[in-house]
Amino acid sequence: MPAKPYHHGNLRRALIQAALDIARDQGADRVSLRRVARQAGVSHAAPYHHFPDRSALIAAVAEEGFRSLSDAVQAVERSVAPPLERLHAAGVAYVVFAVTNPEQFRLMFSREIADTSPFPELNAAALAARGVLERAVAESRATRAVTTSEAVELAAAWALVHGLATLIIDGQLGAEAMSPDGAASLSRSAINSFWSQAAQ
Amino acid sequence: MPAKPYHHGNLRRALIQAALDIARDQGADRVSLRRVARQAGVSHAAPYHHFPDRSALIAAVAEEGFRSLSDAVQAVERSVAPPLERLHAAGVAYVVFAVTNPEQFRLMFSREIADTSPFPELNAAALAARGVLERAVAESRATRAVTTSEAVELAAAWALVHGLATLIIDGQLGAEAMSPDGAASLSRSAINSFWSQAAQ
DNA sequence: GCCTAATCTTTCCGCTGTCAACATCATGGA
DNA sequence: TCCATGATGTTGACAGCGGAAAGATTAGGC
Numbered sequence: 516m517p518a519k520p521y522h523h524g525n526l527r528r529a530l531i532q533a534a535l536d537i538a539r540d541q542g543a544d545r546v547s548l549r550r551v552a553r554q555a556g557v558s559h560a561a562p563y564h565h566f567p568d569r570s571a572l573i574a575a576v577a578e579e580g581f582r583s584l585s586d587a588v589q590a591v592e593r594s595v596a597p598p599l600e601r602l603h604a605a606g607v608a609y610v611v612f613a614v615t616n617p618e619q620f621r622l623m624f625s626r627e628i629a630d631t632s633p634f635p636e637l638n639a640a641a642l643a644a645r646g647v648l649e650r651a652v653a654e655s656r657a658t659r660a661v662t663t664s665e666a667v668e669l670a671a672a673w674a675l676v677h678g679l680a681t682l683i684i685d686g687q688l689g690a691e692a693m694s695p696d697g698a699a700s701l702s703r704s705a706i707n708s709f710w711s712q713a714a715q
Numbered sequence: 716m717p718a719k720p721y722h723h724g725n726l727r728r729a730l731i732q733a734a735l736d737i738a739r740d741q742g743a744d745r746v747s748l749r750r751v752a753r754q755a756g757v758s759h760a761a762p763y764h765h766f767p768d769r770s771a772l773i774a775a776v777a778e779e780g781f782r783s784l785s786d787a788v789q790a791v792e793r794s795v796a797p798p799l800e801r802l803h804a805a806g807v808a809y810v811v812f813a814v815t816n817p818e819q820f821r822l823m824f825s826r827e828i829a830d831t832s833p834f835p836e837l838n839a840a841a842l843a844a845r846g847v848l849e850r851a852v853a854e855s856r857a858t859r860a861v862t863t864s865e866a867v868e869l870a871a872a873w874a875l876v877h878g879l880a881t882l883i884i885d886g887q888l889g890a891e892a893m894s895p896d897g898a899a900s901l902s903r904s905a906i907n908s909f910w911s912q913a914a915q
Numbered sequence: 916g917c918c919t920a921a922t923c924t925t926t927c928c929g930c931t932g933t934c935a936a937c938a939t940c941a942t943g944g945a
Numbered sequence: 946t947c948c949a950t951g952a953t954g955t956t957g958a959c960a961g962c963g964g965a966a967a968g969a970t971t972a973g974g975c
Contacts, residue, residue, distance in 0.1 A: 526922080544826055547962060558924050560964085565922090569963060626744055626821075629885055663908040670879070670888050671905035675871070678878025685829055688870050705871035708863040709909035726953080747931060758955050760933080765953090769932065 527565040527575075529555045534576050538618035543625065548572065570627045574634040580616070580623040581640035587612045588647050598655040605651040606676040607702045613680035614698040620684065648673055679705060727765040727775075729755045734776050738818035743825065748772065770827045774834040780816070780823040781840035787812045788847050798855040805851040806876040807902045813880035814898040820884065848873055879905060 533554040534546050548569050549559040566572045591608040595601045613620040623641075631638040652669045663671075679702050683692045691697040733754040734746050748769050749759040766772045791808040795801045813820040823841075831838040852869045863871075879902050883892045891897040 542826075548964090549962065559962090560925080561923055563964075621826075624881075624885065626742075663904060667901065667904040667908050670882070670892075670901060671875070671908045674878030674882055674888075674905060675875050675909075676878070677882055678874030678876070679870070681824075681881060682870075682874055682877055685824065685826075688874075692870075701867065701870060704863060704867040705874060708867050708871045709875075748933090749931065759931095760956080761954055763933075 526555065526557060526561060529557075530562055530565060530572060531575050531579065534572060534622075535579075535619065538576070538622060539616075543618040543621040546573070546576075546622070571634065573622055573625060574628045574631075574637045576619065577623040577625070577628055578634070578637040578640045580619045581637070581644045583616070583619075584609070584612050584623075585640070585644045585647050588644070588651075592647075592651065598651075598658050602651045602655040602672065603703070603706050605648060606672065606706050607699050609648070609676040610679045610683065610698050610702040611695050613684055614693060615695055617684040620680065624681075645673075648676075675706065675709070676702065726755065726757060726761060729757075730762055730765060730772060731775050731779065734772060734822075735779075735819065738776070738822060739816075743818040743821040746773070746776075746822070771834065773822055773825060774828045774831075774837045776819065777823040777825070777828055778834070778837040778840045780819045781837070781844045783816070783819075784809070784812050784823075785840070785844045785847050788844070788851075792847075792851065798851075798858050802851045802855040802872065803903070803906050805848060806872065806906050807899050809848070809876040810880045810883065810898050810902040811895050813884055814893060815895055817884040820880065824881075845873075848876075875906065875909070876902065 530551055533551045537546050537550055537554060548562050551572065552559045552562050555561075562572060566575065588605050588608045591604050592601055595604045628634065628637065631641065649669055652672050653665060656665065656668070661668075679688070679698075682688050683698050683701070686693065688701065692701045730751055733751045737746050737750055737754060748762050751772065752759045752762050755761075762772060766775065788805050788808045791804050792801055795804045828834065828837065831841065849869055852872050853865060856865065856868070861868075879888070879898075882888050883898050883901070886893060888901065892901045
């Protein structure tokens, strides 16, 4: 049994996991290449054989995040049939995902991977996640009196849940909202509030 | 005429301005203490006589940002009378401010000043800005059939405009939305879309 | 079984935030 | 008026960071 083999075996995977652990435990801003390498028990330059630079590591972590987000939203969608309620449930799931994985969520929307062109797989995962929300919006349109374009409705829906997510995990909507249950409850209310005020 | 006086005169002010310039020109993530000091024509340790650490500089820049935001929203509010339209206009102004000053907006919500307890003046400015939106929400409630709590309505309204702001400046809602006019138009549509879908 | 390429380490660079020690100067009390 | 003190600025140091270069080690195909 080799105590410390020269080659790691699956360092790429281990680095992504280490980044996730550090983000979860110490915050997304503390995810440095050197710290990640240290946590993975490897020299600080080893990551460069698996990622061209720091942003590529973040992109890999974010890519997994978008896949998890897609999965989480789709799982909730499967349990709700009526299209409008489905859309609402998808929105709540988006917020709950962010509150459950706040640091990974921050990495997913961090500035250094804003330009996804160097990371086609991240781009695909992000587009897929956006597609899930897009489909929920589109399918709900058949059941409503629609006066706005689909693009605007998608933007509005996404903005609402994304705004809730970021404000909540930044602590700006109160401490109660930072628990999954609190976040779910607040999102549900917030989403409903926009439709319950028809009388102007 | 002293070419370079040993004492700057108003270095604190100059450092804040330099940080703003660097953020605007090169991005919020490139605002480093040393770069700011360099831009202000001063040694790299000089800022420490005016700010205890880097986050305090950011806090000062953010503080000014929140004041500008309050001013911008209030200026628009003054030109609109009906409470609901006023609320909508305030929301559009919030988004337009973010799109007009994207890097400063990012600094205002950057992670390192998320805990405002060390910066009471930043906290006050942020609370004041939130108060402007809060008042617009509260005053509009009298003109509507209200079924949700004020707290939830505030959260929903804030989340919608904050989500629009962050998504737009991150380029996730398309390039057209990144101009002030495009942002205003999209925000108006998005805000209206939530009220025009009463028929479920 | 060996050669090549992949993987990992060591060493180096410039940049960053922060601190300590020192230099300069503005200002108010004797 | 002068000078001492505190405010403001500089220099130099340190550790941690992202990244490049060069050498060590090993896995895997021929």
